[in-house]
Amino acid sequence: MRVAMLTSGGDAPGMNAAIRAATVVALALGHEPVGVRHGYRGLVDGELAPLELADVSDALRRGGTLLQSARCPEFHDAEVRQQARTVLTEHEVDGLIVIGGNGSLTGASYMSDPAEAGEWPVQVMGIPASIDNDIALTSLSIGVDTAMNTIVEACDKIADTASAHDRVFVVEVMGRDCGYLAMTSAIASGADMVLFPEADRSEAELVGAVADSVLAVRKRGGVQKVIAIKAEGIETPSERLKELVDAELAERSGGTAVPIETRVTVLGHVVRGGRPSAFDRLLGSRMGNVAVRALADGAHRQMVAWQPPVDAGDLGVRSEHDPYCHLMPLDVALEATRQLLDGQSPLARWRSTIFDDLQDVFLL
Numbered sequence: 001m002r003v004a005m006l007t008s009g010g011d012a013p014g015m016n017a018a019i020r021a022a023t024v025v026a027l028a029l030g031h032e033p034v035g036v037r038h039g040y041r042g043l044v045d046g047e048l049a050p051l052e053l054a055d056v057s058d059a060l061r062r063g064g065t066l067l068q069s070a071r072c073p074e075f076h077d078a079e080v081r082q083q084a085r086t087v088l089t090e091h092e093v094d095g096l097i098v099i100g101g102n103g104s105l106t107g108a109s110y111m112s113d114p115a116e117a118g119e120w121p122v123q124v125m126g127i128p129a130s131i132d133n134d135i136a137l138t139s140l141s142i143g144v145d146t147a148m149n150t151i152v153e154a155c156d157k158i159a160d161t162a163s164a165h166d167r168v169f170v171v172e173v174m175g176r177d178c179g180y181l182a183m184t185s186a187i188a189s190g191a192d193m194v195l196f197p198e199a200d201r202s203e204a205e206l207v208g209a210v211a212d213s214v215l216a217v218r219k220r221g222g223v224q225k226v227i228a229i230k231a232e233g234i235e236t237p238s239e240r241l242k243e244l245v246d247a248e249l250a251e252r253s254g255g256t257a258v259p260i261e262t263r264v265t266v267l268g269h270v271v272r273g274g275r276p277s278a279f280d281r282l283l284g285s286r287m288g289n290v291a292v293r294a295l296a297d298g299a300h301r302q303m304v305a306w307q308p309p310v311d312a313g314d315l316g317v318r319s320e321h322d323p324y325c326h327l328m329p330l331d332v333a334l335e336a337t338r339q340l341l342d343g344q345s346p347l348a349r350w351r352s353t354i355f356d357d358l359q360d361v362f363l364l
């Protein structure tokens with residue numbers, strides 16, 4: 001098979017791991033990997049070139065995407081998508097892997113929609129990559145873990161200076177439509193509060209919530225550090241929020257207390273970049289591997305999703321407090337662990353099959 005791949009939309013650390021794995025696995029299986037530069041724009045313009053081991057040998061460690069990305073608004077136009085199909089057919093491509101977010105996967109869906117594409121023979125496979133973790137039916141997308149680590153590291157640093165000066169910080173993180181990153185990094189960094197669009201709070205409620213939190217910390221005494229993580233998707237700009245919070249605090253203290261200093265840090269594109277975490281390298285590599293093997297098996301119009309491998313249905317109950325957490329009887333968990341370590345459990349057998357599959361790839 002000739003397997004083309006592209007990265008599209010917002011870049012995410014770990015995309016390179018997916019490109020590298022798809023390339024290496026394709027070569028190991030005797031297929032021809034082809035890279036498309038600049039996402040759908042490059043596809044329409046015919047920016048296709050074979051990928052070789054040397055092209056991806058150093059990719060795993062690097063953030064961004066070696067194939068580069070682009071926005072291509074013209075791809076909303078069915079005629080432009082037809083042009084893309086023609087390019088793929090001319091280059092004798094059999095399968096296309098689209099690595100990207102919600103928009104990119106939507107483009108892939110339109111492009112491969114039989115109602116629009118007719119008898120077009122190219123198989124299409126999606127890999128979810130989005131630091132916002134805003135793609136459904138996969139518990140994680142590529143890039144989320146690294147972005148979360150970056151935010152936590154930044155918040156740790158901000159906490160040092162905030163503690164030294166008894167300051168309040170509003171830390172704005174990426175996430176236009178989805179507050180997942182803000183929520184999870186607030187938990188992982190021990191922030192004092194989190195503001196995310198899903199809560200649908202009015203501007204006055206947001207200001208009131210931050211002020212309440214600042215005054216609660218002040219009442220507690222000791223170090224007066226407050227960190228509020230705010231998702232980009234909150235409509236009130238961070239500087240305006242700071243001014244409103246300062247005004248609210250001044251009003252509530254009646255001008256008697258020591259003024260509280262609020263600062264704003266917008267992490268912006270810093271959150272997108274950087275070396276991918278070990279987990280994102282693993283996730284990207286495993287999704288890239290599966291995408292190629294699925295194409296070789298004949299799969300079409302599918303998205304590779306990351307889900308816990310154990311169906312816990314009969315063994316435990318899902319926690320009412322967290323959809324990803326199950327409560328397992330301890331003895332059941334320990335027996336399953338024993339079987340896993342003995343190589344008897346389905347998971348152990350699955351792992352050994354996968355390791356067999358991968359041997360040829362590692363021998364390259």
Ligand code: ADP
Pocket residue numbers: 008009010011040070071072073074075076077100101102103104105106107108110130
């Ligand atoms: P992401 O993939 O990170 O969500 P975008 O939403 O910007 O990023 O989408 C990336 C690209 O995917 C767009 O520039 C466009 O080329 C394509 N795309 C997005 N939405 C659609 C759509 N509804 N129909 C066709 N193509 C789309």
